[in-house]
Amino acid sequence: MAMSKYPKLFKYIIVLQQYWQNLFVYRMSFVVWRLRQFLSSFTALSVWSVVFANQKTAFGYAQDEMITYIFLVTVLYNIILSSSLNALSGEIYSGSMSTKLVKPINVFLSLGFQDLAHKILNFGFVILESLILYFIFKPSFIFPNQSYELIFIAWVALAALICFIINLLFGSIGFWSPDSWGPRFLFYIFLDFTAGKLYPLDILPNIIQKIVYLTPFPYMSYVQIQLLLGRLQPNQILPITLTMLAWTVGLILIFKLVWQKGLKNYTAMGQ
Amino acid sequence: MLNFRFKTYWKLFWKFRKIHLMRTLEYRGDLYFWSLISTIWTLFSLLFFDLLTQTGSIGGWERHEVLLLIGVFSILDAFTWSVFYHNMREYTRAVFSGEFNQYLTKPINTQFLIMTQSNSFNNFPRLIIGGVIMHRSLVALNYQPSFWQVISFLGLLSLAGLFIYLVWFIFATLAFWFEKLDNINDIIPSLRQIWQVPRSVYTGVTSLILTIILPLGLMTSIPTEVLLGKASVNWIIYFVVITFICFIFSQIFFKISIKKYSGAGN
Amino acid sequence: MSPQPIIQVKNLRRHFKVYQKQPGLMGSIKSLFKRKYKTVKAVDNISFEIKRGEVVGFIGQNGAGKTTTLKVLSGLLFPTAGEVSVLGFDPWDRKPEFQKQFSLIMGQKNQLWWDLPAMETFLLNKAIYEVPNDQFEQSLNKLVDLLQVRDILNIQVRKLSLGQRMKCELIAALLHNPQVLFLDEPTIGLDVVMQKALRDFIKAYNQEFNATIILTSHYMDDVKELCERAIIIDKGKLIFDGKLHNIIDKYARNKILSLVFSQAVTKQKLEKFGQVKEHKQNGSAYTATLLVPRKKAAAVASDLLKELPVEDLNIEEPPIEAIIREVFQSGNV
Numbered sequence: 001m002a003m004s005k006y007p008k009l010f011k012y013i014i015v016l017q018q019y020w021q022n023l024f025v026y027r028m029s030f031v032v033w034r035l036r037q038f039l040s041s042f043t044a045l046s047v048w049s050v051v052f053a054n055q056k057t058a059f060g061y062a063q064d065e066m067i068t069y070i071f072l073v074t075v076l077y078n079i080i081l082s083s084s085l086n087a088l089s090g091e092i093y094s095g096s097m098s099t100k101l102v103k104p105i106n107v108f109l110s111l112g113f114q115d116l117a118h119k120i121l122n123f124g125f126v127i128l129e130s131l132i133l134y135f136i137f138k139p140s141f142i143f144p145n146q147s148y149e150l151i152f153i154a155w156v157a158l159a160a161l162i163c164f165i166i167n168l169l170f171g172s173i174g175f176w177s178p179d180s181w182g183p184r185f186l187f188y189i190f191l192d193f194t195a196g197k198l199y200p201l202d203i204l205p206n207i208i209q210k211i212v213y214l215t216p217f218p219y220m221s222y223v224q225i226q227l228l229l230g231r232l233q234p235n236q237i238l239p240i241t242l243t244m245l246a247w248t249v250g251l252i253l254i255f256k257l258v259w260q261k262g263l264k265n266y267t268a269m270g271q
Numbered sequence: 272m273l274n275f276r277f278k279t280y281w282k283l284f285w286k287f288r289k290i291h292l293m294r295t296l297e298y299r300g301d302l303y304f305w306s307l308i309s310t311i312w313t314l315f316s317l318l319f320f321d322l323l324t325q326t327g328s329i330g331g332w333e334r335h336e337v338l339l340l341i342g343v344f345s346i347l348d349a350f351t352w353s354v355f356y357h358n359m360r361e362y363t364r365a366v367f368s369g370e371f372n373q374y375l376t377k378p379i380n381t382q383f384l385i386m387t388q389s390n391s392f393n394n395f396p397r398l399i400i401g402g403v404i405m406h407r408s409l410v411a412l413n414y415q416p417s418f419w420q421v422i423s424f425l426g427l428l429s430l431a432g433l434f435i436y437l438v439w440f441i442f443a444t445l446a447f448w449f450e451k452l453d454n455i456n457d458i459i460p461s462l463r464q465i466w467q468v469p470r471s472v473y474t475g476v477t478s479l480i481l482t483i484i485l486p487l488g489l490m491t492s493i494p495t496e497v498l499l500g501k502a503s504v505n506w507i508i509y510f511v512v513i514t515f516i517c518f519i520f521s522q523i524f525f526k527i528s529i530k531k532y533s534g535a536g537n
Numbered sequence: 538m539s540p541q542p543i544i545q546v547k548n549l550r551r552h553f554k555v556y557q558k559q560p561g562l563m564g565s566i567k568s569l570f571k572r573k574y575k576t577v578k579a580v581d582n583i584s585f586e587i588k589r590g591e592v593v594g595f596i597g598q599n600g601a602g603k604t605t606t607l608k609v610l611s612g613l614l615f616p617t618a619g620e621v622s623v624l625g626f627d628p629w630d631r632k633p634e635f636q637k638q639f640s641l642i643m644g645q646k647n648q649l650w651w652d653l654p655a656m657e658t659f660l661l662n663k664a665i666y667e668v669p670n671d672q673f674e675q676s677l678n679k680l681v682d683l684l685q686v687r688d689i690l691n692i693q694v695r696k697l698s699l700g701q702r703m704k705c706e707l708i709a710a711l712l713h714n715p716q717v718l719f720l721d722e723p724t725i726g727l728d729v730v731m732q733k734a735l736r737d738f739i740k741a742y743n744q745e746f747n748a749t750i751i752l753t754s755h756y757m758d759d760v761k762e763l764c765e766r767a768i769i770i771d772k773g774k775l776i777f778d779g780k781l782h783n784i785i786d787k788y789a790r791n792k793i794l795s796l797v798f799s800q801a802v803t804k805q806k807l808e809k810f811g812q813v814k815e816h817k818q819n820g821s822a823y824t825a826t827l828l829v830p831r832k833k834a835a836a837v838a839s840d841l842l843k844e845l846p847v848e849d850l851n852i853e854e855p856p857i858e859a860i861i862r863e864v865f866q867s868g869n870v
Contacts, residue, residue, distance in 0.1 A: 039464050043464045043467070043468060046472045046477065050472045136476065189312055287661075290650060294650070294652050373648055376639075378637045378666060
């Protein structure tokens with residue numbers, strides 16, 4: 001039984017390998033993506049360093065704490081939110097997806113592995129970038145005594161899953177229109193300001209925070225880092241976990257509906 | 272003779288604008304959508320910096336000075352998105368697909384074609400919003416810039432635009448050297464994060480890199496400082512000189528790149 | 538004294554560096570550090586002269602160097618060696634005075650703005666080429682009448698059919714009345730009707746304006762219809778320059794008849810009609826290929842249809858590769 005599983009997995013490893021290989025050809029485009037992320041964190045850190053030049057604390061954070069926060073959120077954000085599915089809608093619309101649907105390889109597993117490969121690659125680079133940022137900003141890290149490793153890992157996995165499904169949803173737009181660029185752009189704009197990448201969400205006024213928590217954005221890296229930094233109350237852990245699960249399940253259900261509808265539409269058009 | 276050619280370029284410039292206006296009106300939905308997006312983005316940035324400066328100044332820039340900078344940034348950014356982005360994208364696309372041949376065989380200066388043939392109107396609201404932000408910030412600062420300060424401001428803002436264009440152009444010209452570089456055009460938009468903040472945010476080595484070696488950090492700060500009467504002459508001179516050097520380099524690089532160009536495919 | 542040739546090419550050479558990559562992941566990694574280059578001689582010592590009003594065909598296989606030569610003549614590529622002169626200009630200088638006098642039309646490349654009526658592109662080109670109003674009106678009318686597109690000028694290009702679009706592309710490219718035309722694979726991707734329409738138009742344009750035209754193609758038919766003179770380029774070298782009918786009579790002697798029969802037909806029976814190149818049976822399909830002298834092809838075809846149980850019959854030109862091979866093998870003519 002175990003032996004028959006091995007060749008199956010091998011298929012997906014090839015997917016990983018081909019992905020990295022293609023990336024070498026497209027090395028410049030990947031570099032540009034990394035540059036963008038790097039600059040975003042860089043400017044955030046620059047601004048925050050200057051903010052603390054005149055004051056010891058701001059918004060309930062000391063300089064060390066803020067810098068640590070930005071550093072950690074940068075690493076996590078880049079892992080969770082890196083996606084290789086940007087071209088998906090185009091592939092679906094043009095019909096090149098149909099060959100993948102016909103091959104004896106589970107589409108979602110294949111895409112999942114592709115995404116995983118992408119995240120691993122991004123992880124490698126973000127560590128490198130963080131080293132550079134470390135030498136520029138020379139932060140002193142603060143780690144709390146008690147950390148919830150298991151919950152952290154679970155939350156990271158859930159966040160990655162949520163992100164994956166959202167990207168699949170954007171990809172599904174391809175069943176109806178070649179361009180998912182518009183909605184995705186809007187999504188990333190909101191994400192920029194609500195995922196806690198540039199600043200911790202608790203500096204926002206309460207009203208705005210309440211609105212932001214209605215979206216899945218705070219759960220994409222913010223809550224995980226706050227957990228790690230010991231800035232969450234123990235009684236918040238369960239509600240957050242449940243909310244994340246709810247988002248995950250809800251999005252999966254929505255996606256299933258959309259995907260099935262899309263497939264019907266797809267085959268009807270003879271793609 | 273020179274006069275006659277100027278007329279040609281002038282006419283051609285407006286012909287392109289008319290064409291793009293017609294195309295924009297064809298796709299009104301796009302226009303509304305992107306206008307909305309760019310407006311949302313501007314407001315978010317405004318909120319963020321407003322929030323940030325509640326606690327004090329950023330690098331010696333008081334709250335309304337920072338907001339003034341945001342206004343200046345919006346105007347500059349609206350311009351770079353409306354003009355440079357689309358032209359550079361068309362430029363790189365033409366180089367990759369081989370359609371760049373059409374630029375080279377027309378009896379019009381190639382760089383003029385590259386620079387003016389495209390534009391969008393989607394960021395127009397940001398011009399207005401930027402202007403409003405500037406006005407309100409100046410009022411809040413109780414500051415009335417003099418006529419010459421306004422002139423210098425406009426001059427330096429144009430120079431900033433030129434510098435950004437040149438850097439962008441140089442990057443886009445790399446399309447002649449690397450294949451499959453569709454993202455080359457997105458490097459510069461990510462760089463604009465650098466001039467979204469006052470230049471005093473950058474210290475130490477980064478200050479050296481971002482305000483001297485590749486002075487992207489100066490783009491919005493110098494014009495704003497000039498408007499506020501706070502600019503130092505040294506920086507202004509440096510700004511002008513570096514733009515000039517960039518211009519010379521871009522011309523040389525372009526000429527070399529054209530020579531290398533082999534026309535992709537057929 | 539004979540008039541100066543419009544186009545002069547002397548010992549033109551154009552070489553390219555092509556980068557080679559090994560397959561696989563290791564190949565990709567290696568390519569980050571070291572790249573292997575190979576020099577390709579796209580054009581290897583070509584010389585010719587073309588006089589005003591001539592219509593010359595460049596024939597050759599794909600990659601033979603035809604397009605490269607055209608690009609050099611239009612100023613898009615600079616020669617690795619040799620001299621080029623068109624209308625007295627060095628194309629590489631790309632002087633506006635020169636550019637206003639020629640037009641390069643490459644395959645189906647578009648310059649029409651997709652979402653706007655073709656007329657807008659015409660007006661744009663009018664501005665680019667500085668065409669005076671009256672000349673513009675005149676040229677436009679002539680071209681529009683020649684191509685019969687008067688009623689579609691104000692319809693958005695994306696709503697036009699492929700044929701209509703092609704005609705508008707031509708007008709856009711010729712509005713400024715170029716004296717010299719470089720046409721690169723103009724009929725590629727077009728159906729038979731459009732190919733004919735295009736050829737008729739080119740002929741008319743040449744006669745109307747006494748324009749000098751160079752046409753590249755790998756279809757013999759294009760060149761046959763339009764060009765008295767042909768230049769054959771193979772692997773970057775010029776292997777023939779002269780009257781086209783010389784080549785055809787001498788080297789493209791035969792036409793190829795492809796036949797499908799409903800019943801088996803013996804080889805001997807077929808040999809009555811021509812040289813049998815192929816004679817096969819694939820299950821219930823009986824096929825054969827015959828070589829028949831060019832002049833007799835039509836007559837032989839009708840005989841075959843009368844005497845044998847023919848299901849399908851196709852008459853084709855020998856592929857250009859075969860003709861070139863023959864020319865090449867027999868040396869320069």
